[in-house]
Structures are given as C-alpha cells and as structure tokens.
Amino acid sequence: MSASEGYYSDLEYTSGYFHELGPAHLRFCGLLAGVDCLAGEAPTYLELGFGQGVALNIHAAANPGEFRGVDISPAHVANAQVVADATGSGVHLSDDSFAALVARDDMPAFDAIVMHGIWSWVSDENRRIIVDIIRDRLKPGGVVYLSYNCQPGWASRAPLRHLLKLGHAAASDGDARARIAASLEFMEDVAAADSRFFAENRPAVSHAASLRKVDPLYLAHEYLGEHWHVPYFSDVAEALAGAGLSFLSSARLLDRLDGLNLPPAAVAMLHRQKDPVMRESVRDYLVNQQFRPDVFVKGGTPLSAVDQAARLDAQAFVLICGLDEIDFDLTDAQGEAAMPEALYAPLALALAAEDFRPKTPVELAAAPGLETVRKADLIKALTTLVGIGVLRPAQAFDEEARGRCAGFNRLVLERAVSGPHLKHLAAPTVGGGVLTTRSAQLFLRAWLAGARTADEISLSVWEVFQTTKERAVRNGQDMITREDNLAALEPMTRRFVEQTVPLYRALGVL
Secondary structure (H helix, E strand, O other): OOOOOOOOOOOOOOOOOOHOOOHHHHHHHHHHHHHOOOOOOEEEEEEEEEOOOOHHHHHHOOOOOOOEEEOOHHHHHHHHHHHHHOOOOOOOOOOOHHHHHHOOOOOOOEEEEEEEEEHOOHHHHHHHHHHHHHHHHHEEEEEEEEEEOOOOOOOOHHHHHHHHHHHHHHHOOOOOOHHHHHHHHHHHHHHHHHHHHHHHOOHHHHHHHHHHHHHHHHHHHHOOOOOOOOOOOHHHHHHHOOOOOEEEEEEOOHOHHHHHHHHHHHHHHHHHHOOOOHHHHHHHHHHOOOOEEEEEEEEEEEEOOOHHHHHHHHOEEHHHHHHOOOOEEEEEOOEEEEEEEHHHHHHHHHHHHHHHOOOOOHHHHOOOOOOOHHHHHHHHHHHHHHHHOOOEEEEOOOHHHHHHHHHHHHHHHHHHHHHHOOEEEEEOOOEEEEEEOOOHHHHHHHHHOOOOOOHHHHHHHHHHHHOOOOOOOOEOOOOOHHHHHHHHHHHHHHHHHHHHHHHHHHHOOO
C-alpha cells in the first residue's frame, strides 16, 4: 500500500468549508433532537481527514477549546499549518494515518469527532479503525459527524465511477489534470455510443453531464481513489453501534421537516416507523437519498420537554446575509415551495432589525407581525432559515476568539488579491464561517485599511484591479476606463457600507 493508502493523491483536495462540522451546529442538532450532548462551548475536537483544513481552522479560530486534525497528505498538513499560524489558535495538525493515530497514547478524550466524506473514500480496514478511534477516544455523551455518499440514490450513478476509473487507468500519458479530462471523455464516449445503460438510466445521463461543471480536484478525490464505498444508512448505523453510537439527527436540518420534503402518504409511512434506523432507511427510499450528513451520539442525556423548551427560548439566532439575499422560494424533494410570506417576511425583518443584533425566539415573538405566531411554528421557521443557509445559532464569544478570527480573515483578504482565494470569513458570533464573495472581501479589505465612503472603497478596489489586470462588470460587459469601473463599483460599495458593515459587526467580523 502506498503512503496515501489508496486515497487519491496526485492533486490536492479543494478548499471547501462545511459549517455542519462546527460545534455550534452540532449543539443545535442535539437541542432540536432533545439530547444534551457534549459538543460544548469549549470542546475537545478532532477532525479526521481535514483536507486543506479550512473548516478545522475556522472552527478552531471561532471557538474556545482544543482542536486537532489528522490528514494523510503532508501537503494538506503544510497548507493547513500556514492558515493555523495566521490565526494563532494552536490547532494540532498531523499527517498520521488512522492506524498510527489509534496507536498513539498522547491523545485526549474528545467531545466531538467529525469527518466529511472520508467514510466513502477509505478502505474497509480504515473504516474499522475509524470505529476503533471513536470507541476508544470519544467521551460518553460525545458526538460524531459523518457525511457520506449513500444508497439508494447512487444505484444508477455508481457505474459512472467505474467508467471514470477505467478511463483514468487507460490514460497513461499527460499530467494529472489531463488524465482526469481523458477519463471524462471516455465516459462521455461510452454514453454517446448508443449505450443501453444510459438509455435506461436517465439519472445517470444528467449526472454524467453535471460532472463537466465540477472542479477537477473534487472529481478526482470523489471518484478516482482506490477505495469507494456507497453504503445504506443501516450499514453505517450498524458499524457505529460497535463504538456505542446511536443516530441523533441529520445535520441537514431541512431533513427534519417531513412536510417540506414528502407528500402526505410518505409522511404517514414514515411516521409508522418507530425504530430510528428503520425510519431513516425508509426515508432514504422516499427521497432517493444520495448523500447523508449524519450526527451520532455516544449515549447523551435526553432533555425533558421543559428543559428543551427553555434552551430553545434562550438560543439566539443571527442572520448571515442581507435581507435582499434571502430567497423565500424553497426547493425541496417535492419541487418548488414558497415559504409563507405572512410568517417569514416579518420574521426576516425582525432578525435584521437593530443592525442584525442576535435575537432569541422570545424576543422575536414580540416583534411586529409575530405576536400571534405559535412558538412551535416560530421554532420551525427559524430551523427552516438555518436549514436554507441564511440564519445560524449565535453564541457568546470573547476577545481572544475575535482576535483569532481576525487573524484568519486577514489571510483571506490577502489571498483575495494574491490567491489562492478562500470563500469564507471566520465569524465568532456563529462559531464558524460565513460565505463571502471576493468582491465583498475586497470591500472589507478597503474598509479595514480606513476607507469609509463608497467612493473611497471603490477607488481602493480599482487600485487592486490595476494590479491584478481585472475589470468591473456591468450588464455582462467588462468596464474599460477608470471612470466606468468606479461607476460600476459604486452601487456595490454603497450596499456594502449600508448593509454589509452592520451585518459584519453583528457577526463579530468587525
């Protein structure tokens, strides 16, 4: 076995961020499920297979606690260490294999162990070792986040991976990216040759077409490793039961809202399933599940209805985008569904009031237009907004967390000019990252340098454009002259000053 243990290593992984791995989100999942779990405010936290380490570094910056991560790629560890040094978080990084990690005697017991995609990409032996790590190193009451490709949604798509592997193996010439391109071409040639498989499996056709649009780095790591495992949920639940874990919740919160995802007959079928594993297994068939982001718990103390309600009443929430960025048309398993304006419009206004100050359900219930809303409906609406990615649970933070996040964000703003670009800022109010366009990063860079008006910020960005050979775009056209570029930037920078600056203050970015 190579040093990478069969994991694709010709190219480094992408620099993605997934807030679901963060302690704040895991705590909220436990709260909604009525379980008191250990993903506390200062957790001992381990990420297995952290890739470029963006999520790990953001979570270590935005939260107190002890954060560790392992990834078998020395290049990933080196890149993540550069980011860790910028934050001063003291995150512990290593390129241990999972076998080496389980043999170490200097590791603490953990409140949370997380991994994104790893379960799908490693060998059977390494999955057994992951279970050993969880069994031996996770505290009672601790949580595990585990995301993976799953059946039955991959039933018609899995053969595409086999074609890609065959094409990649046959393309012996060229660099790594050329071989990836050759594997795509081979798959497409097979599909175009009057293939009955593709004719009889229409989802495979659309999935094959979608692969042309994804980052080649993602495609390589997702499909071209030696090991590839697409289990049923019940298989995963059975494996983790060996470490004393039970299913807690999907980290994709919209999955908790059956009425949004399923027709009435399916909801009735699901509600007849009393065993959690059976319920989740049936649900995967009802929605043709392709990917699961699961949270498991090792024991965990059930919350009484009174305690759960009190904690929900005290849980503050904060928007992570402006009002004009919220889309109230929800796409779910049944298609398009409009979120009721009578509830969501005043709720969004209340959340944005007072310069986006975090607010509890108790405060929101007293806001104009929400006085007669039932508490259960308000909590469901807040959960929906978290689920669609415009709202997050908020937390208290100290100046040390603000300073660590500022260090991470300075690096993001430097890379907005020099590259490689990062897409998220660290926000201590939410204990995690918030998606930020590169233009907003350049505006923030100018603000932190002392620019305060829209004209000053536009001029600062134009100076960057002169260095990077870029131009502002208006109506699909590149602006050429200085005056046209400044005119195109002005409405965007004015919106930044009026809306984004207050939002960033509420998030602890400023």
